[in-house]
Amino acid sequence: NRIIFSGIQPTGVPHLGNYLGALRPWVKLQDGAAPDDQLLFSIVDLHAITIKQDSSLLRQWRKEMFASFLAVGLDPKKSILYAQSDVPAHAELMWILSCSASMGYLSRMTQWKSKMSLPSNANPFDTSTSKKKDAPALKLGLFSYPVLQAADILLYKTTHVPVGEDQAQHLEFARELAITFNHSFGAELLVPPQTIISPAKRVMSLAEPTKKMSKSDPDVKSRILITDTKEKIHKKIRVALTDSIQGVSYNRETRPGVSNLIDIMYHFQEEQFTSPEQLAQDLFGPETSLKALKEKVADTVDEHLREVREAFNNAMSMGDAEMSGVARESANTANQLASSNLKTIKAQMGLGWD
Numbered sequence: 001n002r003i004i005f006s007g008i009q010p011t012g013v014p015h016l017g018n019y020l021g022a023l024r025p026w027v028k029l030q031d032g033a034a035p036d037d038q039l040l041f042s043i044v045d046l047h048a049i050t051i052k053q054d055s056s057l058l059r060q061w062r063k064e065m066f067a068s069f070l071a072v073g074l075d076p077k078k079s080i081l082y083a084q085s086d087v088p089a090h091a092e093l094m095w096i097l098s099c100s101a102s103m104g105y106l107s108r109m110t111q112w113k114s115k116m117s118l119p120s121n122a123n124p125f126d127t128s129t130s131k132k133k134d135a136p137a138l139k140l141g142l143f144s145y146p147v148l149q150a151a152d153i154l155l156y157k158t159t160h161v162p163v164g165e166d167q168a169q170h171l172e173f174a175r176e177l178a179i180t181f182n183h184s185f186g187a188e189l190l191v192p193p194q195t196i197i198s199p200a201k202r203v204m205s206l207a208e209p210t211k212k213m214s215k216s217d218p219d220v221k222s223r224i225l226i227t228d229t230k231e232k233i234h235k236k237i238r239v240a241l242t243d244s245i246q247g248v249s250y251n252r253e254t255r256p257g258v259s260n261l262i263d264i265m266y267h268f269q270e271e272q273f274t275s276p277e278q279l280a281q282d283l284f285g286p287e288t289s290l291k292a293l294k295e296k297v298a299d300t301v302d303e304h305l306r307e308v309r310e311a312f313n314n315a316m317s318m319g320d321a322e323m324s325g326v327a328r329e330s331a332n333t334a335n336q337l338a339s340s341n342l343k344t345i346k347a348q349m350g351l352g353w354d
């Protein structure tokens with residue numbers, strides 16, 4: 001039996017990258033699961049606070065993310081859907097793992113550097129880079145973010161973690177940490193997980209198609225939200241950055257903007273075409289205008305998101321008590337699984353009275 005875990009930050013309504021790269025593959029795993037598979041999907045609010053958050057916005061965004069879970073088809077009867085901060089064992093295991101995690105390895109991870117706008121060779125201990133004028137200081141929580149992520153996964157003896165490509169580095173870290181930990185305690189306490197990278201592994205920004213689509217981009221036209229109206233979808237795609245080459249052809253290097261639009265369309269029609277190249281060949285050609293391509297892509301996105309959009313509005317109209325009731329019930333189940341695994345780990349280490 002498989003144990004599948006993944007997490008997403010409470011960033012409000014998810015964008016197309018989150019949807020195609022994570023949420024939709026999670027639903028597919030859920031709906032194709034064997035009876036003895038176990039699935040857990042967590043809104044990782046403890047990760048969110050590695051950068052400054054406004055408390056009421058954080059609440060709102062967690063709610064919107066939970067409503068999005070339900071809207072895309074995650075089902076609390078089939079999957080455990082919960083907020084990370086409702087299960088204290090995540091933080092406790094993180095501490096335990098911190099005592100085995102390598103500072104050197106963490107200092108080579110790219111996320112804290114990009115969040116602090118530092119170059120990829122930046123060194124966390126070099127105070128001249130972090131003390132640059134107006135630069136925020138590197139916080140311990142941001143630096144050790146991957147240790148919490150490893151705890152999320154290892155806490156449940158997860159066998160498979162479905163994510164987009166940007167998480168691959170964190171998962172490699174989790175795997176290595178599990179191996180190191182097992183080695184030092186002489187027991188297979190932790191399970192090194194397998195990564196499942198989704199076919200839509202890196203959906204690119206509409207405004208800057210050489211960067212990934214991201215919640216933190218200040219330009220709202222760079223991303224499509226799964227609740228965007230037909231008009232919004234059309235407008236954002238109409239102004240998406242493309243190029244001045246005639247006609248439609250697929251080449252991610254030379255035509256990143258056009259290829260991103262073709263990719264997006266392909267990911268909604270993976271059953272009908274063998275590849276984005278083939279979709280481009282079959283539906284478009286040297287005579288197709290980019291305007292016509294954009295119309296077609298926008299129509300496809302709108303058609304496929306219509307149902308999600310409506311389901312999201314329904315889920316948001318749930319009362320707060322009803323929604324938190326569902327999330328807490330799942331969290332109780334997660335708590336039971338987590339406490340039992342954590343107890344075994346602690347006992348092996350000589351912690352606690354057992």
Ligand code: TYM
Binds near residue numbers: 006044148152
């Ligand atoms: P987060 O919240 O940034 O993203 C959630 C999921 O969406 C995927 N994703 C994308 N996929 C394709 N194209 C994009 N442009 C794109 N943008 C985001 C991400 O790869 C991810 O799968 N650290 C994680 C959350 C986390 C987690 C975990 C994940 C915490 N603990 C344990 C897996 C297992 C994060 O910040 O994801």
